[in-house]
Amino acid sequence: MLEIAGLEVEFRTQRGVVRAVDGVDLALEAGSTTGLVGESGSGKSVTALAIMGLLPEPAARVIGGSIRLDGVELVGMPEAQLRRRRGSEVAMVFQDPMTSLNPVMPIGAQIVETLRAHLRHDRRAARRRAVELLDFVGIPGPSERLASYPHQLSGGMRQRVMIAIAIACEPKLLIADEPTTALDVTIQAQILELLRRTVDERGMTLLLITHDLGVVAGVCDRTNVMYAGKVVERAPTAALFRAPSHHYTRGLLQSIPRLDGPRKTILASIEGLPPRPSDGLRGCPFAPRCPARLDDRCWDEMPPLERLPGATAAHLVACWNPAPVPDERASA
Amino acid sequence: MTPLLAVSDLRVEYPLPGPPGRSRRTLVAVDGVSFALHRGETFGLVGESGCGKSSLGRAIVQLIRGGSGGKVTGRIELDGTDLVALRSGPLRRERRRLQMVFQDPFSSLNPRQSVGKILAEPIKAHGLARGPDLDRRVVELLRRVGLDEGVRERYPHEFSGGQRQRIGLARALALDPDVIVADEPVSALDVSIQAQILNLLMTLQRDLGLTILFVSHDLSVVRHVSDRVAVMYLGQLVEVAPADELYARPLHPYTVSLLSAVPVADPEVERTRTRIILSGDVPDPSAPPPGCRFHTRCPYVQPQRCRDEVPALRSPSAGREVACHYAEQIAEGRLGPHMTSTVG
Numbered sequence: 001m002l003e004i005a006g007l008e009v010e011f012r013t014q015r016g017v018v019r020a021v022d023g024v025d026l027a028l029e030a031g032s033t034t035g036l037v038g039e040s041g042s043g044k045s046v047t048a049l050a051i052m053g054l055l056p057e058p059a060a061r062v063i064g065g066s067i068r069l070d071g072v073e074l075v076g077m078p079e080a081q082l083r084r085r086r087g088s089e090v091a092m093v094f095q096d097p098m099t100s101l102n103p104v105m106p107i108g109a110q111i112v113e114t115l116r117a118h119l120r121h122d123r124r125a126a127r128r129r130a131v132e133l134l135d136f137v138g139i140p141g142p143s144e145r146l147a148s149y150p151h152q153l154s155g156g157m158r159q160r161v162m163i164a165i166a167i168a169c170e171p172k173l174l175i176a177d178e179p180t181t182a183l184d185v186t187i188q189a190q191i192l193e194l195l196r197r198t199v200d201e202r203g204m205t206l207l208l209i210t211h212d213l214g215v216v217a218g219v220c221d222r223t224n225v226m227y228a229g230k231v232v233e234r235a236p237t238a239a240l241f242r243a244p245s246h247h248y249t250r251g252l253l254q255s256i257p258r259l260d261g262p263r264k265t266i267l268a269s270i271e272g273l274p275p276r277p278s279d280g281l282r283g284c285p286f287a288p289r290c291p292a293r294l295d296d297r298c299w300d301e302m303p304p305l306e307r308l309p310g311a312t313a314a315h316l317v318a319c320w321n322p323a324p325v326p327d328e329r330a331s332a
Numbered sequence: 333m334t335p336l337l338a339v340s341d342l343r344v345e346y347p348l349p350g351p352p353g354r355s356r357r358t359l360v361a362v363d364g365v366s367f368a369l370h371r372g373e374t375f376g377l378v379g380e381s382g383c384g385k386s387s388l389g390r391a392i393v394q395l396i397r398g399g400s401g402g403k404v405t406g407r408i409e410l411d412g413t414d415l416v417a418l419r420s421g422p423l424r425r426e427r428r429r430l431q432m433v434f435q436d437p438f439s440s441l442n443p444r445q446s447v448g449k450i451l452a453e454p455i456k457a458h459g460l461a462r463g464p465d466l467d468r469r470v471v472e473l474l475r476r477v478g479l480d481e482g483v484r485e486r487y488p489h490e491f492s493g494g495q496r497q498r499i500g501l502a503r504a505l506a507l508d509p510d511v512i513v514a515d516e517p518v519s520a521l522d523v524s525i526q527a528q529i530l531n532l533l534m535t536l537q538r539d540l541g542l543t544i545l546f547v548s549h550d551l552s553v554v555r556h557v558s559d560r561v562a563v564m565y566l567g568q569l570v571e572v573a574p575a576d577e578l579y580a581r582p583l584h585p586y587t588v589s590l591l592s593a594v595p596v597a598d599p600e601v602e603r604t605r606t607r608i609i610l611s612g613d614v615p616d617p618s619a620p621p622p623g624c625r626f627h628t629r630c631p632y633v634q635p636q637r638c639r640d641e642v643p644a645l646r647s648p649s650a651g652r653e654v655a656c657h658y659a660e661q662i663a664e665g666r667l668g669p670h671m672t673s674t675v676g
Contacts, residue, residue: 039522039524040522154613185380185549185593185594186593186609186629189592189607189609190609211522213523213597214595217595217596217599218599241599253597255523255524255526256523256527256597257553257556257557258552258598259551259552259555259591259594260601261556263555263558263575264556265556266534266535267531267556269527
């Protein structure tokens with residue numbers, strides 16, 4: 001239902017032009033949950049903003065590629081049309097609800113406004129629907145809560161309200177960008193549970209953007225790992241975690257302490273820092289930090305995202321020297 | 333063995349702004365906390381935002397000491413000397429032995445000072461070294477934290493988050509402390525950088541025999557670096573145990589719930605594990621619930637006692653402490669949670 005091909009996004013900054021997204025391909029099937037994982041600056045959030053048509057122009061712009069939603073091209077679509085689609089076809093939940101909720105408007109009015117703008121509900125129907133939505137996202141006493149202002153709610157409750165607004169018009173695609181990063185772990189568990197339930201019961205397609213591999217493991221069917229503006233590995237989530245093949249993915253997985261792992265051991269860490277645009281790399285952006293780089297090729301030529309030899313057809317990796325896959329038939 | 337640092341019945345309170353004329357309300361951020369740090373150990377302190385873990389850490393390094401910044405009562409004994417009762421002169425000497433590492437090193441580093449100056453200043457101020465000795469010491473500190481001596485001329489803004497945290501660590505080490513309180517030292521860092529800093533902390537501890545109070549909301553990180561772990565909820569310790577035991581056999585229902593809520597980077601585990609989803613939010617710390625403070629969210633709550641009677645932190649077996657009336661029954665499976673969810 002969502003097809004991104006060769007997406008390139010540039011930012012103009014004081015230090016020059018930065019290619020934040022550099023040739024990203026992504027295909028989401030209807031009803032799937034897809035994870036986009038990466039560290040700060042990997043381009044994962046910029047990709048989401050590009051899908052939403054919310055890039056901060058003119059500083060940022062799409063300079064190449066296409067984003068098709070149900071076959072309709074979104075790149076270059078006039079703002080008025082994009083605005084109609086936002087909410088009704090694609091909606092987004094951000095890390096910090098305070099930046100997207102209006103602080104001086106009761107939450108009920110904000111939901112009602114969304115409903116009336118997109119679905120032309122009359123006031124009473126919109127109000128009734130707002131109560132249903134707040135109830136669905138687990139806000140206790142929903143009809144009394146309509147009059148509450150965002151600052152009167154806890155972080156977890158605000159995120160529930162954001163989800164209610166995002167799903168108000170039954171969008172086909174829900175994009176959640178670090179939706180639980182600012183929350184405590186017990187509240188995070190509540191919100192992830194709510195996201196899983198929302199996608200299940202309403203048949204939505206979910207694109208979940210996060211830095212947290214644990215969150216992806218619990219929510220997503222398929223996972224994409226991004227590094228320096230590129231997708232470097234893509235696989236069904238189970239296969240990715242069982243047999244990570246890109247050395248960046250492997251490094252990430254090995255560097256996080258696990259609740260069921262050994263303690264007090266020296267963690268495998270990825271030495272160095274992500275590349276800066278000024279580094280002028282021609283080849284693989286991970287080459288300077290990669291423990292398995294080949295002498296010439298990795299520096300000179302960017303590897304394409306291709307099927308990993310010996311793996312399922314759905315396991316793709318962009319690496320000239322990927323870690324071998326033990327046996328993935330079990331996950332096929 | 334006498335502990336290096338013994339905290340007893342510590343209370344940290346802040347005045348809350350209120351309507352004029354009425355009696356001032358207070359927020360008790362830390363309420364009757366006692367524990368001991370043994371020389372050379374890492375003691376983890378975990379809890380969610382607002383539980384008081386940072387206030388506890390700051391009180392220990394004497395960043396909170398009466399006045400408008402909050403009031404501290406109880407005892408904080410370093411090698412038998414109670415710091416809470418100490419006057420400013422002798423306190424200054426003792427404070428050197430306690431240093432803090434912050435979540436955001438940038439906010440604690442003077443942006444107008446070069447790295448060399450940031451590190452040299454405290455050493456000079458305490459009269460620990462001067463001249464060529466001082467230079468040698470600064471270079472030695474940088475080497476310890478994995479930085480090149482060439483960075484001395486540079487300024488904090490020129491560094492990445494991970495490098496700044498190395499500078500923060502070097503500064504904490506400048507005065508040769510016995511105890512380091514590290515408050516969320518890796519929480520602002522990307523995963524790949526986090527591991528570098530955790531490794532550095534573990535190495536420093538081993539090489540220098542440091543005692544570390546590691547404060548964090550991240551249960552996986554705390555487990556990895558700590559020898560013992562304390563879990564904090566609404567200003568109180570609810571459980572203290574050796575790290576292995578706490579994670580393998582948590583006794584307090586809050587610990588059980590926290591552990592079940594941590595996402596694990598393994599889809600197999602995520603699909604099959606039982607999650608306890610706690611209902612509601614953490615109550616307002618300025619008006620904590622009566623009885624057991626966790627009873628409003630506890631999945632194992634019992635009708636009367638949990639609401640009426642404050643559970644003391646008691647020791648059900650050697651090395652373990654828990655503040656729950658029903659810890660044994662829960663551990664033996666005689667009491668089950670009211671609400672769980674198995675995903676998938």
